[in-house]
Amino acid sequence: MASDRIFGLFTLITAVAYIAAATQIQTNFFSGEFLPKLFPLLIGGVAALCSLTIMFRPDPDPEWPASRTWVSMGIAVVVLAVYAVLLTPLGFIAPTIFAAGILSYQISNRAGVSALAGVGLSLGLFVLFKFALGLGNIVAYRIPTPEKLWNAISILIPFVGH
Amino acid sequence: MDILANLAIGFGVALSPYTLFLAVCGCFLGTIIGALPGxxxxxxxxxxIPITFTLGLDATSALVLMTSVYYGAMYGGRISSILLNIPGDEPALMTTLDGYPMAKQGRAGDALVLSGVASFVGAFLATIGLMLLAPTLARVAFLFGPAEYFALYLLAFCTLGGMASNNQAKAALAxxxxxxIAMIGVDSSSGLPRMTGGSLHLYDGVDFLVAIVGLFAIAxxxxFIESHGKGSSIGVILDKVKIPWKEIFSTRWTMLRASGVGFIAGILPGAGASLGSFLxxxxxxxxxGEKGGxxxxxxxGVVAPxxxxxxxxxxxxxxxxxxxxxxxxxxxVLLALLMTLNITPGPTLFTERPEVVWGLIASLLIANVVLLLMNVPMVKIFVRVLTVPxxxxxxxxxxxxFVGIYSLTGxxxxxxxxxxxxxxxYFLRKLDVPTVPVILGILLGGNMEDALRRAMTLSDGDVTYLFSSPISxxxxxxxxxxxxxPMFLRSILKKPQAVTD
Incomplete structure (x- = not known):
């Protein structure tokens, strides 16, 4: 019940914001005054209606995970985000060992096998992508300058990155 | 015999050693993918898709490879359904209902072979149906104007939302x-950005591949982190695999009827395979009846779904x-593949790129035969895949x-x-909001809006134009x-719940 109400409220606010943004869409002579706004406005309207329906006729709550699991899923998100920005400055192998290892640990809860899984996956996938499939922009490793590393990490920090 | 001539073109394209090799690879890979739980x-x-794209395969080869993977995954899905009672995806749920009990009786091998043969019959008949029906429908599609297309897209979303989910409001919201999301990016008619929030990264719009891989794979x-990988151990041991000729023969009418029902359900835009196996x-x-057990x-019960x-x-x-x-x-997802390869599906595809369409159909037939040959004798190899932790x-x-998306855009x-x-x-699926309409929305949003805009331009803003032809x-x-x-049918047609131990 409560989850659906919160979800409905959240999507309702998003839908209203979307409608507000749609009225502000810039137009010019070629597009006409109204046509670029029409479809976004329709979508926002339907979404708002659906949100109201979800709020007033909620389904039973799903089973949410325990707080410990939330923490490990949060860590997984951070790991994936860091992996995403480090893939370019550090190359493939090192970030992949780190990311695959941690993700593996979060599923298995065993440190030893996870470390092995990380190393194995990293090297195995690198060979597969680079030599079997020949994907061009996968680089084994790069040694970045501290400045480049900071630039990459700072992407993830709000208001600092670019 | 138009169809035979066309089919000859198709086989001419699809029967080269290289494409055959791709088909075998795709079938093998697809079966493994389908068999892996989750x-x-x-x-x-x-x-x-992203990896195929970066490999630089031409359109036909990429299509052959991906359709083989597609069919292979449909075949492979039954392995985890029958042995583990874990459906790989929604349509495979129905196979668990009789497949898993049969496997528990020690007849896992029979269940796998029977379902393999049934998959072959269903897919084979459907491919023939596709050959007969698609060119006709393509001719009808020439009658479609913007108003009809708008209504058609709407139909796809409505049937998808209506039949494939438990809550209409949530499906429509999805x-x-x-x-x-599809509206984000530079508007094609004015050249001005919409809904980007000023971010330059969003001027190109949101790539549907990013959304698909995120929603399906990363979620x-x-x-799995939530469940700590539980439920991925092997449930039923498979010992001997024999071919149960008698049962294959005795279920022949079931196979034919189920193929017919499934094919019709599949044609409905937006309804798809879940509805097919369910019906x-x-x-x-x-x-x-009751005595059927x-x-x-x-x-x-294994053969029909x-x-x-x-x-x-x-x-x-x-x-x-x-x-x-x-x-x-x-x-x-296959539509996403076609769009990535710069092929626009639609009636003109049949006249302008016959080699693509008929090559695809021929490769479906080939993939099907390869899969049957691969799946019956080699089923034990695929079963081993289930033990990957x-x-x-x-x-x-x-x-x-990550690598797939990274290799696309860097x-x-x-x-x-x-x-x-x-x-x-993750949150959508937790809250029982279907994710397939999200994908479909991102894929079709641009076309749907174009259809609406064209209709409005043609009619000078007259809304009744949208309902002006019998087709629309x-x-x-x-x-x-x-x-x-479905809101009213839901109480009558209850989805059977999965068997629990």
């Missing part, structure tokens, strides 16, 4: 999320190829997804967006019926 046809095909990772199972159950592990499921997969290609409207989650599988899938922004879609997908009125009626009717 990976189904949609996410399997989704992860592979479609709106997808359509809303799966979160589910096929329910039809056979009611024909067999459905749900206790009978051969017909598998034939229906695979026939629906073929049927879903009909609206996808002729109208550009996919009939299921996986065909939506989740703590290797899921990180591996995640890394492959941009960290897309990767971060993919993670964002993964989080979105019919589509609107079907759309509304498809959305509303």
């Amino acid at each position: 990976l189904g046809p949609s996410n399997g095909v989704a992860i592979l 479609a709106c999320i997808g359509l809303g 799966e990772l979160f589910f 096929a199972y329910m039809t056979e159950k009611s024909i067999a 459905f749900g206790t592990g009978v051969a017909k 598998e034939a229906g499921n695979n026939a629906a997969a073929g049927g879903a290609l009909v609206p996808m190829l002729t109208l550009g409207v996919p009939g299921s989650g996986t065909t939506a 989740a703590w290797i599988l899921l990180p591996g899938v995640t890394m492959v997804s 941009s960290y922004f897309d990767l971060l967006m993919m993670v964002g879609f993964g989080i979105l997908g 009125i019919g589509l609107w009626v079907a759309a509304i019926a498809g959305f509303v009717a």
Whole structure:
């Protein structure tokens, strides 16, 4: 019940914001005054209606995970985000060992096998992508300058990155 | 004999040693992907699209490879359904109902072979149906103007939302999320950005591959972290595999009927394979009656959903190829593949690129035969795949997804967006909001808006133009019926729940 109400409220606010943004869409002579706004406005309207329906006729709550699991899923998100920005400055192998290892640990809860899984996956996938499939922009490793590393990490920090 | 001549073109394209090799590879890979618990046809095909694209295969080869993976995953899905009682995706759920009890009785081998043969019959008949029906429908599609196309897209969203989900409002909301995301980017008619919030990264819009891989593959990772990989151990041991000729013969009518039902369900835009296997199972159950023993592990209960499921997969290609409207989650992913390869599905595809269409159809037939040959004797090899532990599988899938998207664009922004879609997908699925309409919305949003805009321009802003032709009125009626009717049918047609130990 409560989850659906919160979800409905959240999507309702998003839908209203979307409608507000749609009225502000810039137009010019070629597009006409109204046509670029029409479809976004329709979508926002339907979404708002659906949100109201979800709020007033909620389904039973799903089973949410325990707080410990939330923490490990949060860590997984951070790991994936860091992996995403480090893939370019550090190359493939090192970030992949780190990311695959941690993700593996979060599923298995065993440190030893996870470390092995990380190393194995990293090297195995690198060979597969680079030599079997020949994907061009996968680089084994790069040694970045501290400045480049900071630039990459700072992407993830709000208001600092670019 | 137009069809035979066309088919000859198709086989001419698809029978080269290289494409045959690709078909075999695709079938093998697809069966493995389908068999892995937690990976189904949609996410399997989704992860592979970016990689196929970067490999630089030409359109026909890429299509052959991906359709083989697609069909292979449909075949492979039954392995985890039968042995582990874990359906790889929604349509495979029906196979667990009789397949798992049958496996527990020590007849796992029989169940696997029977379902393999049923998959073959269903997919084979559906491919023939596709050959007969698609060119005709392509001719009808020439009558479609913008008003009709708008109604057709609406129909796809309505039937998808109506039949494939438990809550209409949530399904419609999911479609709106997808359509809303599709609006992001530079508007084609004015050249001005819309909904970008000033971010330069968003001027190109949101790539549907990023969304698909995020929603399907990355979200799966979160589910596995939540469950700590439980439920991925082997449930039933497979000992000997024999071919149960007698049962194959005695279920022949079931296979034929289920294929027919599945094919028709597959053609409905937006309804897809889940509906196909569901209807096929329910039809056979009611024909067999109480004495049929459905749900206790009978051969017909294994055969019907598998034939229906695979026939629906073929049927879903009909609206996808002729109208550009996919009939299921996986065909939506295949549509994404076509769009990546710069092939626009639609009636003109049949006249302008016959080699692509008929090459595709021929490769479906080839893939089917390869799969039957591969799946019956080699089923033990695929069963071994099930023992891959989740703590290797899921990180591996995640890394492959990252590399796939990274090799497409090389941009960290897309990767971060993919993670964002993964989080979105987790919450949507937790809250029972279907994710397939989101994908469909992102894929079709641009076309749907174009159709609406063109209709409005043609009619000078007259809304009644949208309902001005018999075809569009019919589509609107079907759309509304498809959305509303399941609300009332839900109490009558209850989905059978999965068997629990």
